[in-house]
Amino acid sequence: MFKRVIIKGLARSGANAAMRRINRHGITVLMYHGVMEDEFGAADEDWLQVRASEFRSQMRYLREHFHVVPLERVRETPSGGKPRAVLTFDDGYANNFRVAYPILREFGFPATVFLVTGAVGSRQLFWFDRLQLALKGRVVPDELKRIKEQFKANTHPHEIDAAVDAFLRKTYGPGAIPERVVEAYRPLSRDEIGEMAASGLVRFGSHTHRHEILTRLSPAEAEQTLAQSLGVLKALPGCGGYFCFPNGDWSPEHVRLCQRLGFEGALLTRPGVWRAGVEAFGIPRFGIGRGMDTAAFAATVSGILPGIQRALRR
Numbered sequence: 001m002f003k004r005v006i007i008k009g010l011a012r013s014g015a016n017a018a019m020r021r022i023n024r025h026g027i028t029v030l031m032y033h034g035v036m037e038d039e040f041g042a043a044d045e046d047w048l049q050v051r052a053s054e055f056r057s058q059m060r061y062l063r064e065h066f067h068v069v070p071l072e073r074v075r076e077t078p079s080g081g082k083p084r085a086v087l088t089f090d091d092g093y094a095n096n097f098r099v100a101y102p103i104l105r106e107f108g109f110p111a112t113v114f115l116v117t118g119a120v121g122s123r124q125l126f127w128f129d130r131l132q133l134a135l136k137g138r139v140v141p142d143e144l145k146r147i148k149e150q151f152k153a154n155t156h157p158h159e160i161d162a163a164v165d166a167f168l169r170k171t172y173g174p175g176a177i178p179e180r181v182v183e184a185y186r187p188l189s190r191d192e193i194g195e196m197a198a199s200g201l202v203r204f205g206s207h208t209h210r211h212e213i214l215t216r217l218s219p220a221e222a223e224q225t226l227a228q229s230l231g232v233l234k235a236l237p238g239c240g241g242y243f244c245f246p247n248g249d250w251s252p253e254h255v256r257l258c259q260r261l262g263f264e265g266a267l268l269t270r271p272g273v274w275r276a277g278v279e280a281f282g283i284p285r286f287g288i289g290r291g292m293d294t295a296a297f298a299a300t301v302s303g304i305l306p307g308i309q310r311a312l313r314r
């Protein structure tokens, strides 16, 4: 409720527009994950899956207030006039192809998709989606969050798939995920990547090989997942050369590793406007999730709402 009042106030006062002017030489990078058909009826708390209708109105807002440019060519695209914005999608959901891509084409907006390269072509859903799909409606959202965080903190990234399956079997018994749900949440296939790459509109980056949180790996394991991922990426069409940290977790040694392997830059989950050309290995992004209406979107991409939320948490 309090948040709604702030969001409305920001739009009415012209604060969003003023902030965009202040940041006009910076780059507003947006972080999406999946975009799902409205009719699919995903749970409201499925933050990663933005509704197609929400996504479309957000693109309309961007067209009006920003100049949407490709991440890979940001430096060649001068600022001036409207501030620049970049679209990114993490994890490489097939619904990026099925739902988001037709909308991107309609608007002529470029985007970068960060692939979990080991998941390309697989029909196994990501562990966090399996967990959320199995537990939705059975536990309150805070409890679901707590269970997810526990797996992230206590289970080695390479054990997590088996551990989640064992947990679900033990707690809820065996049960296959319906085909319709697999289709909705599965990762991209090579053909889908190829078709998007051929359009010239979509480029691909690395999000590790198995979505490992790098700070939970040994240095040798971190190097292996990055190198393996880069190898797969280079063999795919539309390789863009950027890396994106799973869970936004990193350390200076991981930045040095990315540089040594030849990545062009790396993206975080921390909100903020990217000062172009600065911190290419620590690019901040504004996270966009399900249930964000246009007023909340406007207050987020102006940078004001994340700032207020940060201040309130202090």
Ligand SMILES: [Zn+2]
Pocket (backbone or CB within 6 Å): 090, 091, 207, 211, 246, 247
């Ligand atoms: Zn991710």
